[in-house]
Amino acid sequence: MASRLLCEIDLEAPGKRTGFLRLPHSTHESAYGWIPIPIAVIANGRGPTILLSAGNHGDEYEGQIALGRLIREVEPGQVQGRIIALPALNFRAAQAGRRTSPVDGGNLNRSFPGVADGTPTQQIAYHMDSVILPLCDAVVDLHSGGSSLMYTPSALARRGDAAVFERQLGMLRAFGAPHSYIVQPGGLWGGTLSDACALRGIPQLGTELGGGGHATPATVGVAERGIAGVLRHLGIADLDWDGRVARPTRLLQVGGSDYFVHAPDPGVFEPLAEPGEEVKAGQPAGRLHQTEVPWREPIAVHFARDGVVLVKRWPGMTARGDCLFHLGTDLGG
Amino acid sequence: MASRLLCEIDLEAPGKRTGFLRLPHSTHESAYGWIPIPIAVIANGRGPTILLSAGNHGDEYEGQIALGRLIREVEPGQVQGRIIALPALNFRAAQAGRRTSPVDGGNLNRSFPGVADGTPTQQIAYHMDSVILPLCDAVVDLHSGGSSLMYTPSALARRGDAAVFERQLGMLRAFGAPHSYIVQPGGLWGGTLSDACALRGIPQLGTELGGGGHATPATVGVAERGIAGVLRHLGIADLDWDGRVARPTRLLQVGGSDYFVHAPDPGVFEPLAEPGEEVKAGQPAGRLHQTEVPWREPIAVHFARDGVVLVKRWPGMTARGDCLFHLGTDLGG
């Protein structure tokens, strides 16, 4: 079944063009309206095609900001190949500053490979998977911790086909985030853009640049330098956004459930470790305060293994089952 | 008109007691139910009465955590006088982790002196003003930036009656937050607990300990050391929470509209200065990115005067009129 999204701009011709992917959405308020997903292409000469995406989750801002700058500043003459930029991918979520779409509740990064005639979020996944990905030689999908998590600035890739993984390691090093980590294919989540790329054998890199629904110049800078590094590494563009100097990255991996700390009871979360910190098995990780009956003892939680804190939960108010931390350990370590 | 709230515990007798302020709330789900606002008293011998409150805004957690510790750890034998602690003052807001009450939309700190037979939030304000404040010789109301703001850890007091102000300055120095600042009475806001204290001539101190709807051990520590400092200063208790050493504070003031930066247009906010940083008039303060049409230039905003950044906006998604920053300047400067 063909994707229902219509692209206003020509993705094939050389030059720079901006416009919208039109996602038809027939509502009480607008019977023949469409959801306008911004898209840009900057193409010139021969070379690979890279997809740069952000706003897959709408409350993760570094990539949205960095890709906006790229669209405004980079000219075709600087490019060998093609950059396709989609900085507000799940548009209604990005418009609302929410992880998920207020239109259908959809989490785009759990919706791949999508459904041609499904909900708007599913239709976006389907269009990306069936129309955009087949054009691409590499993909960088820019995430951050969003409203509920705060990461130490990181990039990540998943294991899989050895040749693809090798190319992803090269992209990770070129991106040069302070931390980089490797995740296992599969796991409990599925339906990610990363899964869709793996099925097509396209090297893909993700990021977790900060979080809390907030962006800082520092984390936007990691995104900008990282994009410049990857574009240079792939021979697509030689921007000066990173001083043309590669930054070192510490390579980690994330393993099974002992890398994670979840809340065993509800409460107000007080974290006792910070992203980027080294921790030991048995070390106190946080407390869940019983603010409805404050004379009751808070619940203490501990780390189950040694590692580097990659992420902590951000909101104080916490439910049983919420993820409080996850760790990484040095690759090969 | 008498307050409708009923206190389960005796606030007059010596000793330590915990229980609930019962706020009658007749709903579809519970015709004769009450909202249970936790309250504690620790009293012993002669000495002043201090009210310690938190959860006035439900998404400001440092004070809620610190007062829980105080209720659990401090025993009557350590006290000369009386501590009344209300760590989840606007209970439904605190239960939800929201600034305002999900029951009535009320912002408790804009609702004083309250209404005896008003909404639950108004009834809480009325009870505090008409029943609790008359018992008190001093008040510390523990706030933080909440979900929408991030402060450098601060305490604050308002100008007013000279004798009261002098005592407030003493409490500010005893609290020992890294920054302290003085605000003008009046201004555009009204209806605060601070306003209610001023009308009764009770010295009152507020705090802004951090924010973003998150608490850290560092900001909880400022709260705990500050409480200990004030209790010692007033001769009520000599806790060892602060090593019994006063921390220095930098005294600032906040003036008129040139101390504030507001968003002139909607967009995704990228701050260009951090809380605690010194800035100059004309210096770029932030950018509002147009993520719906990312090829449009972001909107630049600037500081209108020199000063120290006390607070920045936290959420990326920003509307016209949102406060992005406010500054302080050295007192006497």
Add this chain to the structure above:
Amino acid sequence: MASRLLCEIDLEAPGKRTGFLRLPHSTHESAYGWIPIPIAVIANGRGPTILLSAGNHGDEYEGQIALGRLIREVEPGQVQGRIIALPALNFRAAQAGRRTSPVDGGNLNRSFPGVADGTPTQQIAYHMDSVILPLCDAVVDLHSGGSSLMYTPSALARRGDAAVFERQLGMLRAFGAPHSYIVQPGGLWGGTLSDACALRGIPQLGTELGGGGHATPATVGVAERGIAGVLRHLGIADLDWDGRVARPTRLLQVGGSDYFVHAPDPGVFEPLAEPGEEVKAGQPAGRLHQTEVPWREPIAVHFARDGVVLVKRWPGMTARGDCLFHLGTDLGG
């Protein structure tokens, strides 16, 4: 200030008329619309005026059903005096089957004496207090337990002026509910129709006929026989709805907080006593089951004194502070 409600029908002339109290309500969907509160009058000859009301809380159905029958069946020739019937008093609540109005959240029986230009619920209270009550010599306001409570079929009156109270006792005996009980003026609630009647010196009787948001022929029968009894007692009409035989009632009183059992913690409520049952101080009253973590022990609650169970909570899902039971004790006992 004059009431904004307009009555379609003439309340003064003899005869039987039905129509609506028109409450102007200017909304997005209807700029010049009104809320149609059904009203009926049946008048003939000389005699007292009685107000019969139901639907004060919209999920209490016995009175709504009984007054509908009265409006359809009773003819002016059967009446000496005047019956004003308002069977769906807080109309939007009655239309929705909710205790409170979905338009403004208002609980009509906490809103007296009302506000002339307030919310719709406040305007109804104001109209009743300022326009309808001055016409009346007696009032019967028919309630039931509603969605959250289940009563043993009861009628009630409040202490106050001795002469008025005497007349209320006469009405209680004439109503002939299985149980009748006396409540203290004041208490934590205020703003009831009963309060408004007391201020005007009008004898008033309330009922609590059953509950759970459900009506049965048995509880409707108590309402119908009770109305017939009161109308005969006051000399207004001699209906045969009760076989013209007065039923005995057991007279009780409800005292202070030891008559009530509230939930000290959340949980799923399992009641261990039934409405109408005699209980003893210390007897188990119920359990609150911890169904989120079912291996934790349920919370046990007990009665604080001897008495007759007048009401139990109906919904299983229970919050801290919800009323689980209240008792009555024999009057003079």
Add this chain to the structure above:
Amino acid sequence: MASRLLCEIDLEAPGKRTGFLRLPHSTHESAYGWIPIPIAVIANGRGPTILLSAGNHGDEYEGQIALGRLIREVEPGQVQGRIIALPALNFRAAQAGRRTSPVDGGNLNRSFPGVADGTPTQQIAYHMDSVILPLCDAVVDLHSGGSSLMYTPSALARRGDAAVFERQLGMLRAFGAPHSYIVQPGGLWGGTLSDACALRGIPQLGTELGGGGHATPATVGVAERGIAGVLRHLGIADLDWDGRVARPTRLLQVGGSDYFVHAPDPGVFEPLAEPGEEVKAGQPAGRLHQTEVPWREPIAVHFARDGVVLVKRWPGMTARGDCLFHLGTDLGG
């Protein structure tokens, strides 16, 4: 009590300035934010001050459009006196395209004279009444039928003080809408901007330019020519928007309840007369179709008197009590 709204622009100096009335609104999403109500002033030389307002109801667009044009096009040199323009008065309602504010449910035109520390809608009313109206010699408040009504293009004024009424008649004729009508003071509604002007003795004119939540060039033209006519009549400006030719108007009056047709039962409304049409007493006015059980007969409604149809209900879906039509009759007829 002083209004809490702060005006960014100087309303006193000559020249043209635009900016916002800042209404402080402290929410979960923005603790120190304000609602930005656009305001403009165009002043020059000596002459009267006129307030031109629209967006009092947010779904009435002709005035919002016409005042935008005036703000962009009219220069101080064209003015003798002062024009204060507030084209989106209840800003949150205007932003949402709703009659009432989504923030507080408030209908601004039922909220005068407002409350200084009330809801945002009440604060706007208070600011208009206490700060803006005292500056004004005349007021034109531009309304339309909104989402629920469709008017024949009309202007209106209310009876009252004879001298003020005379001046209002002059303004009505200068405005030159196809129909003009006179309403009685009081009535069931209250709290309008018109009421506030009458209390201050300020001549005020309203409009009902069309409706259905839609604007057409024809109805916008009535607004623009009318504004030009009034400004010329008052000697404030001589714009060429109306070809400098006064249009004739038919003067009508609206009387009591027989001028109105309301829905006696719910249904889908099929109107049988159109705005501007002459009708006779007893003539069919419309039908209410029972679409849930379409084999039931529709409910027929009729006009109660002769007259000109000024307005019909717009939405098909209709509740009991909704206004379906109101009429006017020739003044003096």
Add this chain to the structure above:
Amino acid sequence: MASRLLCEIDLEAPGKRTGFLRLPHSTHESAYGWIPIPIAVIANGRGPTILLSAGNHGDEYEGQIALGRLIREVEPGQVQGRIIALPALNFRAAQAGRRTSPVDGGNLNRSFPGVADGTPTQQIAYHMDSVILPLCDAVVDLHSGGSSLMYTPSALARRGDAAVFERQLGMLRAFGAPHSYIVQPGGLWGGTLSDACALRGIPQLGTELGGGGHATPATVGVAERGIAGVLRHLGIADLDWDGRVARPTRLLQVGGSDYFVHAPDPGVFEPLAEPGEEVKAGQPAGRLHQTEVPWREPIAVHFARDGVVLVKRWPGMTARGDCLFHLGTDLGG
């Protein structure tokens, strides 16, 4: 899988019967309830079966009104063949006066061929496609512009199989709407009842009779005369609703994206052309007014080609991507 809907009435026997399609819907409020979709059959003798449907979108009223009249007035003796009428097809949407179902958000006319055990809207589509359509020789599905669009009264058919298309042209001419237009199969929309008919080779005609969520006697008249014309054309009935005189229709077609005008930016929409009007390429189509900052210029939009305006957007408040107009051009032109 069998449809879960149960039809109360026998569709096979001669005579006239009315009742409900019962759609089982197990909810919190009604565990064993069903959604009652009204259905009628009028059958007599030999002849074709026609399905007449309305309320596919709940805020399109002409067809709902006209089919109610047909159900009440037409008797079996007037019929040769069978009329199956479903005037409130997506019942929960029709009950609410909304385009889409408030139960599941479903747009029925994007849901064909449906899902047997899907949402209520999907189950309706499945029942229509698998149970009702196989009974039918022709289908007329009566639509209007709904809340967001205003059409010039039109009927439409889609190209496809030549023989079916010929029969559809005959039905279009017999329907005799002022305008008729032909659309291409496919396009961006899918899942319509028209698509389902095309797959089964059933001639189908749609209508767009007016809109804005409003019906007039004029547009209801087009529906009634059109139904009469088609029934006579097919030999099923010879009603006198149209004076038995065929009305001429102007035959148009709708082509690709240059026939459409969409909003390139948000704003309050002022249309500059009316349905039925002839326009030229480059002619101004409308303006989008920036009412939040009214001193900014409105956005102008233009027609991209010559044509007849078939539809304009109705609500003033407009988002980027909303359809403002579409055109038709003479068939063969």
Add this chain to the structure above:
Amino acid sequence: MASRLLCEIDLEAPGKRTGFLRLPHSTHESAYGWIPIPIAVIANGRGPTILLSAGNHGDEYEGQIALGRLIREVEPGQVQGRIIALPALNFRAAQAGRRTSPVDGGNLNRSFPGVADGTPTQQIAYHMDSVILPLCDAVVDLHSGGSSLMYTPSALARRGDAAVFERQLGMLRAFGAPHSYIVQPGGLWGGTLSDACALRGIPQLGTELGGGGHATPATVGVAERGIAGVLRHLGIADLDWDGRVARPTRLLQVGGSDYFVHAPDPGVFEPLAEPGEEVKAGQPAGRLHQTEVPWREPIAVHFARDGVVLVKRWPGMTARGDCLFHLGTDLGG
């Protein structure tokens, strides 16, 4: 596709363990959180595996309470075989006390066999069907009438494979509810846990223990004695919860649509028969009171056949199509 739910506890080893089924749910508030569905296993020696489930509908409490007791009280030494207990199966619904999940609107007992990557409710169904049921030799799923229905305490089983049905009859008798009834496979509902068991040939018994969203000691007792009876019957455990005495049960069957009474029009429901009562064809079943226009006659409904009332509707407020009653008739009768 593998189930995404992860079980914290080992279901295979002997002993007693409690913990959570972790259902990953990535939301705005918790990107890596999981829904914690409580699960317990008590295993010892050789013997069959029985699944005991409750909270399939979250507002049905008897089974939730009884299984909590079983988890707390029964020790491995009392067991021969294995008990798997899931007392809050659709956890978000049970947490909310709602029939359906507030997260996705899902009715778990219409969702089998589920979807591996579907909504949370669909994922629970999938996990039960693909992971848990294959472990089981027998299943008891404990239901009650929920918020909208009130049953006479009953157990039920469905016809199907003769050998399985024989074993189900044995379980029904061992359960010993006052009434037991047999339902037909298929019918209008589908997707139940019972359907899933039938497809796998697992004997399954359901219950309907009471209802109205309320539990009593009496109905909890039926659940507890029934569980004990089935466990003894299957040789898994010999608890003394039922005094080790089997209770007699009356065996009934439920047939086609004449066993059911549905509301033909909306109104306030007054039932005229009670659960457990014998009724005759033509006997009045209830009345639907027209409380919006109380002078209109109520709608009378009647039973269509003789039988025993198994269930009546609980809430007064009733819509067209709601089920008011269903009957049973003696098996073999």
